[in-house]
Amino acid sequence: MVNPQMVMYEEEFNQIQAVVDRLVRDANAKVVFIVDKNGQLISASGDIDNVDTTSLASLTAGNIAATGGMAKLLKENEFATQFHEGEKQNIHIQLVGNRVILVVIFDTRSSLGLVRLRVKKANEELNHIFEQLLKKVQEPGADSPFAEITDEDIDNLFND
Amino acid sequence: MSFINYMAREINCKLVYYGPGLCGKTTNLQYIYERTNPEAKGKMISLATETERTLFFDFLPLSLGEIRGFKTRFHLYTVPGQVFYDASRKLILKGVDGVIFVADSQIERTEANLESVENLRTNLAEQGYSLDKLPYVVQYNKRDLPNVAGLEELREMINTTKVPDFEAVARTGVGVFDTLKAVAKLVLTELRKGG
Known part of the structure; x- marks a missing residue:
């Protein structure tokens, strides 16, 4: 496979969640979430009950993929930052370590300057955490929890 | 992944x-969406043109x-x-765990099917995947239409590696869940190997 398996453990998850929770407060954001480049939601914080984070995650990844495609055509490495300005709400998208995507949704209670500043710090912290996580995943002996599943387990999923 | x-x-x-244009990929998803319990599904998103052709x-x-x-999602x-x-x-194939090739069974779409399956192989290879190693199933759609090619003929042309294949009429749901279950099983079996 081209990419190693994406795995999330409790320790790293808590570290990531702490960064995301803090970013919501520090940036006066509505919602902050992290998505991997394939569109899987990793972590979210803020007013998440009122947004469809699963759909947003998938669309964000599509957006980053399309922008990455444009970058390639222009012989740029990546466009690491994107900003979408709406009438009431704005979205700031930051690529972290070319691996995951940090999304901040904010309204008039905050400003682009503040969000940029806070995202920069969070970006460094997240980059570090994901590097550690990647090392851990690549260590030998990290068995898949699915190594033991049987055909019966799989069949049972479909007996409805 | x-x-x-x-x-x-x-x-x-x-x-x-x-699969090729208008073969019924979106129709497969729409049928699955309609027939799944609300608690088991999220919102379906379609990035389409005004004429309902898939754009992205x-x-x-x-x-x-x-x-x-x-929980398996x-x-x-x-x-x-x-x-x-x-x-x-190409972008959408990034990080894929399993592929369903939807063929249009109509005789006049033969060339489009072949072109699309070849395109799938090429685009996967560009991402570092091999279609022969990936969980992969084939669906022959639109079996209810009058001008369709014979099943064996389609198999020989499209399913050269003999992966699980299914006849379908996505509009009415025939074969839609069978196809989905087959590829989901292959993906889960692959996970057992350590993915």
């Missing part, structure tokens, strides 16, 4: 419906239940089938 989340006790996999992708998140205490995507959207198709 599946995503195992020990914290949320979840496993997430990505399935992609591939359709997306449907599904939960299939638990395996050994892990599948993200279903379609690609735009029209030839000139090739750049978009």
